Amino acid sequence: MDAESNLDDLNMQNGAAAAVQIAPVPRISIQAFCESPETANAINDAIEDRRMLKAHIKVHMGGAPAAIEAFRGAPTPNVIVIECSADRGTLLGFLDELAEFCDAGTKVLIIGRSNDIWLYRDLMARGVSEYLIAPVDVLGFVRAISELYSTPGSVPVGRVFAVAGVKGGVGASCMAHNIAWAISREFESSTVLVDMDLGFGTAGLDFNQDPPQGVAEIVFAPERLDANFVDRLLSKCTDNLSLLAAPATLDRNYDLGETAFDGLIDVLRASIPNIVLDIPHVWTAWSKRMLVAADEILVVASPDLASLRNAKSLLDTLRAARPNDAAPKLVMNFVGVPKRPEISVSDFAKAVDLHPLDIIPFEPKLFGTAANNGQMISEIEPGHKITASIGEIARVMTGRAEMRPVKKNMLNPLSALLSRRKS
Structure with missing residues (x-):
């Protein structure tokens, strides 16, 4: 190999499109x-x-x-x-x-x-x-x-997956929890779920956990932050899934600064391959920072007017703030609620200029049973279509699968619901 070829190899970092994580x-x-x-x-x-x-x-x-x-x-x-x-x-x-x-x-x-x-x-x-x-x-x-500033031979830095709803009640937390579960189970990969809704977080309930300490101890005592301190606060859900739970109490105010979670994310990145952030529906300096800085973003919406307006605003803001990254992923949830007028998924996708990664139909019995039992969807019905959808979303988010086009008949919420129920 000649000298010019050697130097070309050394200078590959000049490439505009990089598959390797930075x-x-x-x-x-x-x-x-x-x-x-x-x-x-x-x-x-x-x-x-x-x-x-x-x-x-x-x-x-x-x-x-x-x-x-x-x-x-x-x-x-x-x-x-x-x-x-x-x-x-x-x-x-x-x-x-x-x-x-x-x-x-x-x-x-x-x-x-x-x-x-x-x-x-x-x-x-x-x-x-x-x-x-x-x-x-x-x-x-x-x-x-x-x-x-990368140590030669060091373990690759962990990836951060941020999940956020465009309004309250669209099921973003449920989606974040099930995706974290799917990543840890399907890929047998160490995963941490961080519940950032300090006042009203539900991750502890969804995993049937009641840890005495969690993410609040880190936020309010940054001087103690190191890998050992974080490890002591992690609540083990499975062999590969750990939880940093929110206190879900209102005994103090949670007025956090922009960099409140920076130290925690740095510590987790150094040792955990997958970090899933359950970001509450708030717009603050720290929540924006967490979304903009994430490696992958999943936006959860439902087919109504408020979701459409908020989704367009959020997606436009994130696109502008992340010009060198792929667009956020979009999941449509609660599609096909009986007797509820809905915006068609095709019209929703056209308005926000983003096709959904998947469409999750309205299944109150399945989701309600899982929530009340403190279980994940795959634990309730492993063979259900929604279980398969969550697994596919996890694969796309982690780069283990390419985003597949949504079938035309799935862009109509009623046909989507009927097709899933028949199968």
Whole structure:
């Protein structure tokens, strides 16, 4: 394999569409010194990416000379990004001069235009952390920064699945609990369900659990937060499923700050492959942050006007906040309630510009029995169509299956209900 091919392999992070998961960037400071507006624009766009929420980034023009001048009498940030299109000797000279002012621990990322393995080796020998070939794209830049803080050989970071309803009473919590159960059972994969509805959460009831402590202890005592503390608070539901239950009491107010759950998510990501967040129907700084930062989002709606309005508003907001991610998934729940006028699923999908991942019919006996018994749907009726639907949703959310198109006859709620009941 020639030198150019080797460097091309090293620079694969510049690809725009990446199947490999990108870990969130930790709370660090970054200063970028660009030569071209294109690179500056790409980095400015990267600032808005959900994985960069904790990073503090400043973008300057002027390239390597501006970086040298900026740090002559100022401390250096965690990461310095320099775009330099100069020849090899000039670039190495700039780096040798910059090294005189760099603080210990500062990482340097170079963006250049030369696809030269010998230049790459010279840069690595001088302590440069990474070299990217221009032009860089948003995800390529985010991945490069993320990998600077990834431990070689470490266990892949856990994935966060956020489930939210577009209004109260659409069954989002029930869906979150059953999906967490399906992930843990079907894939035999360690899963944690976090009930974030501190005042009225139902996860403890749905799993027939009554733990004395849970997520509130973490939120109100962040100074105690570490892996051991979280592990002591987890309530074991099955061999592979654990629960961080909500207190579901009103003895105190739950006015939480935007970053209230950040530390918890970081701890869970480090050791748990699957984290399912049951997000209550509230719109606060922290709930928005949890949705925007999640790896996958499932939005649950019912076929009525309020759900349609709220779904469109929520989906538009999430699309704008997550420009580099796939669209959230949509599940239509409580479809086919007898004698209730409904918006057809096809009209709903057209209005929100998103086809549903699945359609769950109105089955009050099945869901009511499960809720009253503290069991999951698959425990009540393993062979039911809804059990199969929940399993399929879990597979799509975790990337183990592709989203299948909804059949045309399923877009009519009554035919959907009849077809499921006949089978």
